[in-house]
Amino acid sequence: MANSKPTPTRESFAQRYRIRFGHLPWYKRYEFLLPLVVTLLVIGFLLLPPLGKPTPAQWLWIGVFFALLILWVVGVLTDIEKPRWIRAIAAVGFVFVLGFLFYRYSGAQWDKLTTNFFNLSVMEGLWGDLGQGLLMTIKLAFVSMGISLVLGLLIAVLRSLNNPILNVFLIIYIDFFRAIPLIVLVVFIFYALPFLGIELDPYLSAVVAVSLNYAAYVAEVFRAGIESIYRGQVEASRALGMSTMQTMRLVILPQAVRVVIPPTTGLMVGLLKDTALTTIIGLPELLYKGIQNTIWQSNPTPLVAAAVLYIVVLLPLTRFSGYLETRSKKWVKTAR
Amino acid sequence: MIPEPVPSPPTDNWQKRPSWRERFGHVPWFRRYEFLGGLFLLLLLLAFFLPPFGRPESALAWMEIVVFFLVVLFWAGIILTDIEKPNWLKAIAAVLIVLVFGWLFYQYSGARWNKLVHAFFNWDVLNSTGSYGSTTSAWIELLAGLWLTLKLAFFSMIFGTLFGLILAVLRNLHDPVLNFFLTIWVDFFRAIPIIVLMMLIYYAFPYLGITLSGVVAGVLTLSLNSSAYISEIFRAGIESIHHGQVEASRALGLTTMQTMRLVILPQAIRVVMPPLASNYVAMVKDTAICSVIAILELLKTAITLQSWLANPTPLVAATALYLVILIPMARFSSVLENRMKARGISRAFASKKG
Amino acid sequence: MGEDRALMIDVIDLHKYFKDHHVLKGLNQKVYKGEVVAIIGPSGGGKSTFIRCLNRLEEPSSGKILIEGTDITATRTDINRVRMEIGMVFQSFNLFPHLTALQNIKLAPIHVRRMSEKDAEERGRQLLKKVGLQEKASAYPDQLSGGQQQRVAIARALAMQPNMIFFDEPTSALDPEMIREVLDVMDNLAKEGMTMLVISHEIGFIREAATRILVLADGCIIEEGTPNEVLKHPQHPRTQDFLSKIL
Numbered sequence: 039m040a041n042s043k044p045t046p047t048r049e050s051f052a053q054r055y056r057i058r059f060g061h062l063p064w065y066k067r068y069e070f071l072l073p074l075v076v077t078l079l080v081i082g083f084l085l086l087p088p089l090g091k092p093t094p095a096q097w098l099w100i101g102v103f104f105a106l107l108i109l110w111v112v113g114v115l116t117d118i119e120k121p122r123w124i125r126a127i128a129a130v131g132f133v134f135v136l137g138f139l140f141y142r143y144s145g146a147q148w149d150k151l152t153t154n155f156f157n158l159s160v161m162e163g164l165w166g167d168l169g170q171g172l173l174m175t176i177k178l179a180f181v182s183m184g185i186s187l188v189l190g191l192l193i194a195v196l197r198s199l200n201n202p203i204l205n206v207f208l209i210i211y212i213d214f215f216r217a218i219p220l221i222v223l224v225v226f227i228f229y230a231l232p233f234l235g236i237e238l239d240p241y242l243s244a245v246v247a248v249s250l251n252y253a254a255y256v257a258e259v260f261r262a263g264i265e266s267i268y269r270g271q272v273e274a275s276r277a278l279g280m281s282t283m284q285t286m287r288l289v290i291l292p293q294a295v296r297v298v299i300p301p302t303t304g305l306m307v308g309l310l311k312d313t314a315l316t317t318i319i320g321l322p323e324l325l326y327k328g329i330q331n332t333i334w335q336s337n338p339t340p341l342v343a344a345a346v347l348y349i350v351v352l353l354p355l356t357r358f359s360g361y362l363e364t365r366s367k368k369w370v371k372t373a374r
Numbered sequence: 375m376i377p378e379p380v381p382s383p384p385t386d387n388w389q390k391r392p393s394w395r396e397r398f399g400h401v402p403w404f405r406r407y408e409f410l411g412g413l414f415l416l417l418l419l420l421a422f423f424l425p426p427f428g429r430p431e432s433a434l435a436w437m438e439i440v441v442f443f444l445v446v447l448f449w450a451g452i453i454l455t456d457i458e459k460p461n462w463l464k465a466i467a468a469v470l471i472v473l474v475f476g477w478l479f480y481q482y483s484g485a486r487w488n489k490l491v492h493a494f495f496n497w498d499v500l501n502s503t504g505s506y507g508s509t510t511s512a513w514i515e516l517l518a519g520l521w522l523t524l525k526l527a528f529f530s531m532i533f534g535t536l537f538g539l540i541l542a543v544l545r546n547l548h549d550p551v552l553n554f555f556l557t558i559w560v561d562f563f564r565a566i567p568i569i570v571l572m573m574l575i576y577y578a579f580p581y582l583g584i585t586l587s588g589v590v591a592g593v594l595t596l597s598l599n600s601s602a603y604i605s606e607i608f609r610a611g612i613e614s615i616h617h618g619q620v621e622a623s624r625a626l627g628l629t630t631m632q633t634m635r636l637v638i639l640p641q642a643i644r645v646v647m648p649p650l651a652s653n654y655v656a657m658v659k660d661t662a663i664c665s666v667i668a669i670l671e672l673l674k675t676a677i678t679l680q681s682w683l684a685n686p687t688p689l690v691a692a693t694a695l696y697l698v699i700l701i702p703m704a705r706f707s708s709v710l711e712n713r714m715k716a717r718g719i720s721r722a723f724a725s726k727k728g
Numbered sequence: 729m730g731e732d733r734a735l736m737i738d739v740i741d742l743h744k745y746f747k748d749h750h751v752l753k754g755l756n757q758k759v760y761k762g763e764v765v766a767i768i769g770p771s772g773g774g775k776s777t778f779i780r781c782l783n784r785l786e787e788p789s790s791g792k793i794l795i796e797g798t799d800i801t802a803t804r805t806d807i808n809r810v811r812m813e814i815g816m817v818f819q820s821f822n823l824f825p826h827l828t829a830l831q832n833i834k835l836a837p838i839h840v841r842r843m844s845e846k847d848a849e850e851r852g853r854q855l856l857k858k859v860g861l862q863e864k865a866s867a868y869p870d871q872l873s874g875g876q877q878q879r880v881a882i883a884r885a886l887a888m889q890p891n892m893i894f895f896d897e898p899t900s901a902l903d904p905e906m907i908r909e910v911l912d913v914m915d916n917l918a919k920e921g922m923t924m925l926v927i928s929h930e931i932g933f934i935r936e937a938a939t940r941i942l943v944l945a946d947g948c949i950i951e952e953g954t955p956n957e958v959l960k961h962p963q964h965p966r967t968q969d970f971l972s973k974i975l
Contacts, residue, residue, distance in 0.1 A: 115547050116630075129551035154581040199454050203468040217700040219659040221569075222673055222693055229677070230686035233493035235486035314567040318666060325570055329577075338578035345570050352565040360564075621785055622822035622881075626836035626888060627811040636835060640826045 066117045074110050078103065082135075089142050100143060107135055157339040164331055164340055171327030172347060178244055178323060179310045185249035186309070187302075190256025197261050198286075208257075215254035221315045223247045228319040244316040252309050259305060263298035264290060300362040307355045314348070324348065405456050413449050420445065427481050439482055446474050496687040512679050512688055519675030520695050526589065526671060527658045530596035534657070535650070537597060538604025545609050546634075556605075563602035569663050571595045576667040592664035600657055607653065611646035612638060648714050651707040658700060672696065734761040734796070736892050736923050737782060742791035744777055744947075751777050753947040754791070761891075764924045766938035766955075770970055773945040775927045779894050782925070783807075783814045796891065812840060815885030815893035819900050821877045823869040829856065829880045830865040833887045841888065848887070855883040859913050875906025882913055892923035899930055929974060935959060943967045 081103050087096035114120055114128040141148065197208050215223075228243040238246065267290050317326040328344025403409060420442050425435040450467040453459050480487065500513045510518075545556055563571075576591040586594065615638050623633040665674035676692035737759040744752035751774045759765055767775045780786040782793060784800060784807050793801050800810050824832050833852040837843040843851070856862045859879040869877055878898055885893055895914065899907040911933045918924060918937040928934060934941060934955055941958040943951040943966075950964045959975075962968045 115549055115552065125549055126551045129549050129555070132552070133555045148582070150582055155578065201454055201464060201468045203465060204454075204471065207472050213701055213704070214697065217659075217697050217704055218693060219662040219673075219696060219700075221662045221665070222696055225673065225677060226686075226689055226693055229680060230494070230689045233686050234489055236483055311565075311567040314569045315663065317569065325567075325573070329573065332577065338574075338581050341573060341578050345566065345574055348567060348570050349562065349565055352567075353561055356565045357561060616822075618818060618820050618822040619824060622816070622818060622824075623836075625783060625785060625811060625814070625816035625818075626884070627808045627840040628836060629808055632839050636839065637824050641824075644826070 066113045066120075071110060071113055074106060074113075078106055078110065081106070086142075092143050100139065104139070107132070154338055155342045157337055160335050160337045160339045161343060164343070167327050167331060168324065168340065168343060168347065171322060171324035171344070172351075174241075174321065175310075175313050175323040178241070178248070178313050178316065178321070182245055182248040182252065182313075183306050183309055185245070186252035186256050189249065189253035190260055193253065193257035194260035194264060197257065198264050212254045212257055215251050216258070218251070220247065220251050220312050221318060223251055224316055224319055240316070240319045240321040243319060244313070244321050248309060248312065248316070251312075252305060255305050256302065259301045260294070260298055262301075263294040266297055267293050297366070300359070300366040303359040303362050307352065307359045310355070311348075311352060401458070405452060405459075410449065410452065413445070417442075417445060417449065425482070430482055439478060443474065443478060447471065493686055494690045496685055499683050499685045499687045500691060502683060512683065513691075515675055515679060516672065516688060516691055516695065519670055519672040519692070520699075522589075522669065523658070523661045523671040524699075526592055526596070526661045526664060526669070527654075529593045530600065530657055530661070531654050533593065533597035534600035535604055537601035539608055541601060541605035542608035542612065545605065546612060560602045560605055563598050566599075568595060568599050568660055569666060571599065572663060572667055588664070588667050588669040591667060592661070592669050596657060596660055596664075599660070600653060603653055604650065607646055607649045608642070611642040614645055615641050645714070648707065648711040651710050652704075655700065655703045655707050658703065659696075662696070735759075735794075736761050736763075736796055737925075738792075738794040739782070740792040740794075742778070742781060742793065743789050744774070744781060744786065745789045746777075751947050752781070752788075755947075755949060757942070757949065759892075759923065759925065761923050762921045763940055764918045764922075764926065764938045765940045765942060766934040767925065767927045767942045767944055768929070768934070768970070769944040769950075770966075774947045775944045776896055778944060779896055779925055779927060782894065783811055783816060785816075808840070812888055813891045815888060815890035817878070817881050817885055817893065817895045817898050819897040821869070821874070821881045821901070823877055823881055823884070825869050828866045828868055829861065829872065829883075832869070832880060833884045836884070837887050851887060852883070855886050856880075858886075858916075859883045860909070873906060874902045875909045878902065878906075878910045879913055882910070882917075886917075892925070893917070895924065895926040895928065897927050897929070899928065931959065931975060943970070945970070 081099070086099060086103060087093075092100060111128050111132045114125055193208055193211065196204055224244060224247040227238060227247050228240060231238065231243075271289055271293075313323055314325045316323060317329065320326065322330075324344050324347060328341045331340035332338050420438075424438060424442060425431075430436050430439065450471045453467040454464055500516075501511050541556060541560065544552060572591065572595040575586065575595055576588065579586065619637055619641075620633055623637045624630075628636065661671055662673040664671050665677065668674070670678075672692050672695060676688045679688035680686050735758060737757065739755055739757040742752055742755040743750070755778060767778070769775055777786055781788045782795070788801055791801065792799060795810050796813065798805060798810060800807060823829075824835070827835065830849070830852050833855060834845075834848040837848040837851065838845060853862060853865060856865055859882060861876060861879055861883070864872060864876060864880075869880070872880065882893075882898075898914070899910050902910065907930065911930060914924070914926070914933065915937050926934070926938070938955050941951075941953060941955055942949050943958065943962075943964070945966050951958055951962060951967045958967065959971065962971055
């Protein structure tokens with residue numbers, strides 16, 4: 039039984055074109071995109087204002103160019119059917135044109151970039167100073183991590199006793215130290231407490247502030263970990279005759295530790311980041327050294343170097359802790 | 375004839391009561407009242423040997439205090455973890471922990487408590503004129519600082535969310551090349567500490583010729599930083615929508631855009647609100663960092679007033695203001711999270727701490 | 729079967745690979761208007777994949793599929809136009825949770841067929857009545873039972889006035905007491921002459937309503953025929969084995 043029209047041996051180019059592309063909306067069609075690219079190139083090379091901060095009238099041209107660019111990128115990138123290489127060009131081109139626009143029109147004096155941001159002669163002899171700052175940062179971070187973990191664990195365990203009287207004070211502590219910004223706490227301990235007679239040097243103030251602050255977050259994470267262990271396990275182990283302590287030690291804590299590691303890692307990385315806040319009370323950690331040297335040399339290169347050091351240390355760490363968290367989320371989902 | 379019932383012989387009351395061994399024989403040695411009573415007496419004895427009032431001088435004195443507190447904790451812990459102990463005893467143990475802790479802090483922190491009111495809650499200082507010869511009182515200046523803090527937070531929230539949304543939509547195009555650049559951008563702004571970024575923008579950029587005012591630099595930094603986290607939140611929200619919805623929508627003939635607009639985004643918005651709320655709370659806290667670039671927000675105002683008036687009461691007041699704003703916000707945010715959990719929508723995001 | 733009946737689906741040598749797994753091995757099939765084709769077979773045999781290839785929820789690896797004469801496997805066919813003619817009902821209902829039952833039904837007609845709001849509303853209510861749920865128009869999916877949700881899903885598919893409907897194990901996720909109400913709706917549809925492709929294990933329904941059965945196992949159609957033939961006198965040993973387990 040005949041079931042389809044016999045296909046014609048040769049369709050016209052127009053027909054084939056219509057079959058292939060007829061369903062595309064106007065902004066995804068090659069008829070539109072090709073002229074658009076040409077327009078963009080023309081504007082880009084001929085009509086855009088020169089290097090430097092543009093006048094309001096010139097902003098208009100830049101705005102038009104940018105809008106057309108967005109249109110082109112959207113037309114290409116939202117269309118799954120466009121070939122891979124065209125989409126790659128669109129993506130890369132988009133990023134580079136953005137960079138290019140920023141380069142031309144931010145009014146930055148790019149020639150000054152090397153002398154001001156990456157001045158190697160200024161950096162000579164400063165590496166030792168920055169290195170000391172980094173050591174101080176690490177020292178502060180590790181000591182605070184230790185204290186906050188222990189203190190947080192203590193608070194979490196006390197919370198799990200579910201004693202109403204104790205809970206009032208514990209919750210007050212946690213709410214207070216989670217609400218107050220760390221930088222305010224640091225300033226308070228260093229500047230205000232001396233008026234009461236409690237004088238702490240910058241290092242001790244920093245340790246106390248960071249530890250107290252992070253202990254509150256750690257306590258919450260640990261508590262959530264302890265509570266996440268399915269209630270039925272507690273009941274089963276009690277039914278077997280195990281005491282509260284044994285249940286906690288043999289059943290709950292081993293599981294809770296596994297659950298708790300990803301968010302705790304995230305917190306500790308955050309702690310390392312927050313050590314930078316202690317600059318404000320004069321602790322000679324990395325950022326402080328960077329700023330100090332910047333002021334002495336009237337050149338921001340030390341600050342940039344300090345920033346680079348922060349990134350070099352923190353970027354892998356944040357990636358790692360993010361990876362841990364996503365991995366654990368998957369695990370938690372299937373365990374249900 | 376029914377015989378009369380024979381009265382039972384009078385029993386010895388003493389023998390009816392369970393013996394001490396019957397009641398407590400099974401209890402482990404460290405939970406027994408004998409042990410606990412003895413330990414309590416030991417504690418009283420130790421208390422006599424505690425150092426006198428004031429900051430402890432020697433390491434030995436510190437150790438005595440720490441040991442004392444640990445023993446108290448141990449004693450109370452045994453009671454509190456024992457289900458069979460009566461509730462009134464547990465209440466005493468709990469109260470004791472708190473009281474002993476408070477008392478130890480009072481005795482040994484070396485604080486001059488008599489100065490507390492004068493230093494921290496000095497009303498006259500708050501009413502006196504503010505810094506650098508201004509005519510408004512300190513109180514008013516602090517409130518002005520608070521207002522600026524809130525404005526900074528508000529604008530950073532708006533720009534951060536907008537930019538984060540754009541980043542998330544770009545991510546959702548699933549273009550590997552674009553994703554490469556986006557990932558670098560997001561990772562960079564999540565890794566760099568806010569204070570470092572702020573200092574870079576405010577102090578270093580002028581050397582390149584880009585000079586931004588303090589407020590602009592502050593809002594820019596906060597927006598850039600939060601947009602990185604917010605884009606992740608949006609992305610996880612979009613991905614949390616069950617794929618079957620997409621299929622049903624496509625099977626009905628809706629295009630990708632229509633599916634996104636009518637099916638995915640309305641649901642995603644609901645899922646995204648709790649982590650977004652906690653992100654906003656963190657942003658209000660982070661406005662305090664703007665104090666390092668000379669913006670007269672709340673913290674900077676407080677610091678200036680304190681040095682001008684040589685009294686930390688403004689700082690205490692500023693702390694109180696922060697708490698008054700932030701604690702309700704934080705509570706509201708956890709309420710949102712709990713409501714979402716109750717609805718069975720899982721939270722699958724990495725949000726900033728808090 | 730009469731040759732003047734319209735050919736709705738024409739599948740020619742359909743292959744589908746998932747990574748290295750050869751899921752569909754050269755299927756050929758023709759479905760005519762008004763047929764109710766039931767697809768049975770052991771799980772993993774490719775039934776679901778087959779049906780999903782027909783509206784390109786899965787991309788065929790090779791082969792040709794013509795829906796009402798249009799080659800949907802051709803690289804640039806506008807699949808959304810084709811999907812307007814095909815309705816699909818899923819095992820897990822897939823209703824939109826943020827919309828009421830009536831809104832679920834109205835959504836596609838308004839946005840894809842460009843119906844007016846009033847017409848779509850009216851048609852939606854008619855359809856709800858047809859599946860017996862007219863009083864649940866403003867209920868949200870999480871307020872409805874499984875059977876009710878599936879009936880709304882069927883109404884949602886019908887709202888697009890499709891020429892054929894595919895059912896992917898529509899009752900497998902339902903509690904036993906709710907299966908009947910869904911099968912009744914499907915029965916009525918069959919009686920009204922709708923072209924249907926149904927993957928199901930409900931042998932009772934298949935015996936009554938299906939005009940043809942396909943037995944799909946290991947990616948091949950191993951047997952084909954009327955319900956009487958296949959269910960009472962299965963030829964292929966695999967079919968006999970499978971039926972002995974479920975009958």
